[in-house]
Amino acid sequence: MSLLDFEIDDSALQRVVSELGAAPREVRLSYNRALSRTAATLRKMSSKGLQSELGLRRATVLRRRIKSLRAKQGKGSEVQLWYGLNDLPVSEFKGKVHTGEGGASYAGPAGSHRFPNAFAARSERAGRRTIMRRIRQSRLPITEERLPIKDRADVYVEDEIFHQLEDIFWRHFRRDLEARVRYLRSK
Incomplete structure (x- = not known):
């Protein structure tokens, strides 16, 4: 079992919010949506990448073993990715x-x-x-x-997937927040 967890820099978040002039409600909704979309993107990338890295016939074996867990704490929320890396x-x-x-x-x-x-x-x-x-x-x-998969899968996830995590989150967050500010305010 392997768990992937990451933190968001608050100063960068505030910089994007002030640049776009977004309301707190819009920021909260965009943040939650960006977390969900980031988790979905990482699950898909992990499934496809690990299939070729490990030499598996089908990706469905891995899809069943990759879960995203949502936890709400205080005023924010977080997403964790869980990888079931038992032998196949x-x-x-x-x-x-x-x-x-x-x-x-x-x-x-x-x-x-x-x-x-x-x-x-x-x-x-x-x-x-x-x-x-x-x-x-x-x-x-x-x-x-x-056959064991844990060692090779851990190395792949840390080197290939976790490396792109922040870029993926910021792309989803910025795109969603811009759309909320631009289109939803005009109605």
């Missing part, structure tokens, strides 16, 4: 699965991994070749092997 099943990754002597192996964009005492099989859930392991000595039950 091998069938969710692009790449090749091989059964060899003593176990199975995976090779693909997520790197090379060996799983001793495992075997390649077709997953009932995903319908693709994956790596399975017996839980006991008997034939059943079996479980699908998983």
